[in-house]
Amino acid sequence: MSVRTLEVDGRTITAMADQTIFSAAWDNGIRIPRLCHLGGLPDAAACRLCLVEIEGQKRLQSACTTKVAEDMVVRTDTPALQAHRKLIIELLFAERNHVCSVCVVNGACELQTLAAELGVDHIRMKPQYPKLPVDVSHHRFGIDHNRCILCTRCVRVCDSVEGAHTWDVAGRGRNSLIISDLGEPWGESASCTSCGKCVQVCPTGALFSKGKTVAEMRKDRSFLQYIVTAREKRLWIAERKPR
Amino acid sequence: MTADGLRQSREAELDRQSRLKNRIACCSVAGCLAGGGDAVRAALAEEVKAQGASAEIEVCGTGCMGLCSRGPLVRSSAGEITYAEVKPGDAAAVVRSDLDSLNGRILRQSDPFFAGQRRLILANSGKVDPEKIAGYIAQGGYQSLLRATSEMTPEEIVAEVKKSKLRGRGGAGYPAGLKWELVARHPSATKYVICNADEGDPGAFMNRSVLEGDPHRVLEGMAIAGRAVGAQQGYIYARGESPLAIERIRTAIDQAQREGLLGGRVFDSDFHFRIDLRIGAGAYVCGEETALIASIEGKRGQPVLRPPYPPESGLWGHPTLINNVETFANIPQIIENGGDWFAGIGAPASPGTKIFAVAGRIRNSGLVEVPIGTSLRTILFEIGGGVPEGYEFKAAQTGGPAGGCIPAQYLDVPMDYDSLTGIGTMMGSGGLIVMDTSSCMVDVARFFMEFCMDESCGKCIPCRAGTVQMNEILGRMTSGEGKEADFAMLEALSGLLVEASLCGLGRAAPNPVLSTLRHFRSEYDAHVRERRCPAGSCRMGASA
Structure with a gap:
């Protein structure tokens, strides 16, 4: 595998040719904000928080999906990008009902942490306060749509890592809603294996384990790293002949 | 069908038509049908029968003649006269060409409405019955496909389209020839041609009318494209809301297949091309090419990040040529008359x-x-x-x-x-x-923003939540509750949507706002600072 040298925020870094800007920056201690990307899951490029400026390109590009290139010059933290990111976070807070003080992941929430890092101290737009359901029909977990940011990590981990595809998105635009199977209560889902991966990858308190109260829930993603590593080393996948 | 068969079919139909004294073509596209065109056509047919003139006068359907506001329209080939606002009771007068009793409703080809136009894509309107393939063949239809399969190599077809400088008619205006070349050069053995007929702009019905009025032109264009890029399968992705267009496409595909103009061994050549119809379920965003492809694949109709672009990896991961209805409708005449001829029409940088x-x-x-x-x-x-x-x-x-x-x-x-x-x-x-002047431009911007909000797929945050907030602000302004700070927020959100959205829908959603802010800023100021609507037509204007 060949190596690429590029400049990120004024620093010269090296990366493998098939790495994305996000992952190359991450390896070098440069943290680009993101809410939908998660190492080990297929990317949706949907949250638009990891957009970066690349010299010579008119459009902003999502770092999680753009591969590195030789002599690429990337800026991840310009004032314009910061302004966009703050606005996106504000939009998320205004979209549904995010009340940190009564949330199970208070103190360990990716949305909350990112808002603090980006200096979002108030919301300049009108909160929508939609009426959304909470589904606690599953015997171990619950989903609170009020805290969901529609990042679709749960949909992707269930489909591509667990292989169950219990979750998907119904409706469109502001009416989008994560559903289990064809809109049945989670507890009655025939496809759910109760593995809990969706709960662990969820960046907010939307998916949670039952029996945890305010600020008690912590997300554990070690399984993702384990699975990805195992896959790369082909620990359990039989060698397939190329077609 | 063979080359001879096509010639014979053409001559037979022309001969039949030349022996008629008059052909009365009734517009049979949605607009005129909604105005009672069906009853008019039935009355005309009845009248011809009653006069015992069935042998010399034909009553047929035809494509859109353009002047929809004065429909139902009927064109009489005797004297090239178009009658407007025809009612079933006028049947006798139309059949007798009694101009006096139709006074005031007679349109001639020299009228400014017709004379000012140059009808190339709509050339068959008023002449060809969209439900009969013979009529299309009589006007020279499928001659270009014959040329493309028997006389031209795929490279020559692509070269001709490039020479024509035809730009995609779907909106973005990407040069069609370049797109064709990308797909043609791709080494993949499996390729697809898709016709984007998911026309969803409010008030737009160009594509629907072309499909309803001259479906074979689009099929021929697609088949030529298939030959040029090396595809054997085409799809038309049409809106479920246009049932008549769907019916016409189905009829046309059946006819073309029966005649051997689509399917296996077109014109006895080694070229095979099948066209199937896929029907959308009413999502505006499915007009975006990656969302459209997802929808054909049976997935949720939402865009995916480009690159890779469809010419590289499209339908089921194969190279895919995707063009608009009108783009394909332009192809037969480019092959017939040559790219240079086409490049000479219209503006030099965007001909046609x-x-x-x-x-x-x-x-x-x-x-x-x-x-x-x-x-x-x-x-x-x-x-x-x-x-x-x-x-x-x-x-x-x-x-x-x-x-x-x-x-x-x-x-x-x-x-x-x-x-x-x-x-x-x-x-x-x-x-x-x-x-x-009675239209409120802030309200116009609000209308389009509400449309984009309803049609956003919800995948990316700027478009899903940004359109909601922009709609909120515009709604406030038009109900007299706008704030000074709303201007800054409107601009910030516009910037975010334009620069950060995942697909074209979100990137273009602020355009109506930006454009009205640019040209009609004083109206916005009046709404927010003076709490009045100069046009007096938005929610606030009605009461104030």
Whole structure:
């Protein structure tokens, strides 16, 4: 595998040719904000928080999906990008009902942490306060749509890592809603294996384990790293002949 | 069908038509049918039968003749006369060509509405019955496909399309030849051709009319494209909301397959091409190419990040050529007359003609086909007949929810891709909505924002949540509750949507706002600072 040298925020870094800007920056201690990307899951490029400026390109590009290139010059933290990111976070807070003080992941929430890092101290737009359901029909977990940011990590981990595809998105635009199977209560889902991966990858308190109260829930993603590593080393996948 | 078969079929139909004394062609496209065109056609057929003239007078259907506001339209081949606002009771007069009793409803080809146009894509309107393949063949149809399969190599077809400088008619205006070349050069053995017929802009019906009025032209264009790029399968992705267009496409595909013009061994060559129909379920975003492809694949209709672009990896991961209905409809004439001929029509950088669907406050509303680069003034005031008495022109909206408004001072700007982008709007797919001084421009912006909000797929945050907030602000302004800070927020959100959205829908959603802010800023100021609507037509204006 060949190596690429590029400049990120004024620093010269090296990366493998098939790495994305996000992952190359991450390896070098440069943290680009993101809410939908998660190492080990297929990317949706949907949250638009990891957009970066690349010299010579008119459009902003999502770092999680753009591969590195030789002599690429990337800026991840310009004032314009910061302004966009703050606005996106504000939009998320205004979209549904995010009340940190009564949330199970208070103190360990990716949305909350990112808002603090980006200096979002108030919301300049009108909160929508939609009426959304909470589904606690599953015997171990619950989903609170009020805290969901529609990042679709749960949909992707269930489909591509667990292989169950219990979750998907119904409706469109502001009416989008994560559903289990064809809109049945989670507890009655025939496809759910109760593995809990969706709960662990969820960046907010939307998916949670039952029996945890305010600020008690912590997300554990070690399984993702384990699975990805195992896959790369082909620990359990039989060698397939190329077609 | 063989080359000889095509010639014989053409000669037989021309011969049959030449022995008729008169052909009465009734518009059988949605607009005129909604106005009672079916009953008119039935009455005409009845009248011809009653007069015992069935052998010499034919009553048939035909494509859109353009002047939809005065439908139902009927064209008589004797004297090339078009009758407007025909009622079943007029049947006897039309059959007898009794001009006196139809006085005031007679349109001639020399009338400004027809004379000002150059009808190439709509050339068969008034002549060809969309439900009969023989009529299309009689007008020279499928000759270009014959040429493309028997005389030309795929490379030559692509070269001809490149030479024509044809630009995609779906809105973005990407050079069709370049796209064809990308797909043609791809080494993959499996390739697809897709016709994007998911026309969803409010007030636009160009593609629907072409499909309803001359479906074989689109099929022929697609088959030529298949030959050029090396695809054996084509799909037409049509809107479920256009049942008549769907019916016509189905009929046309069946006819073409029966005649051996589609399917295996087209014209006895080694070229195979099948076309299937896929019907959308009513999502505007499925007009975006990656969402459309996802929808054909049976997935949720939402865009995915490009690159890779469809010519590299499209339908089921294979190279895919995706063009608009009107783009494909242009292909047969380019192959027939050559790319140089086409490049000589219209504006040098964007040659050819463009169909506009003219609607709103205008005398002659309907379909207008003009060379690209024709000024808006010519389209609206010469062909369109201007705004009706008692009203004053204010602006024209082009490009649908992704476009913008053209105020009166830009009436002389040529309607081509680049000039329109220069004044903050876009060509789009051809919708043209005329507004008079009683239209509130803030309310117009709010209408389009609400449309984008409802049609956002919800995948990326800027578009899903940003359109909600922009709609919120515009709603506040039009109900007299706007704040000074709303201007800054409106601009910040516009910037976010334009720069950060995942697909074209979100990136273009702020255009109507930006364009009205640019040309009608004083109206916004009046709403927010003086709490009044100068036009008096938005929610606030009604009470104040």
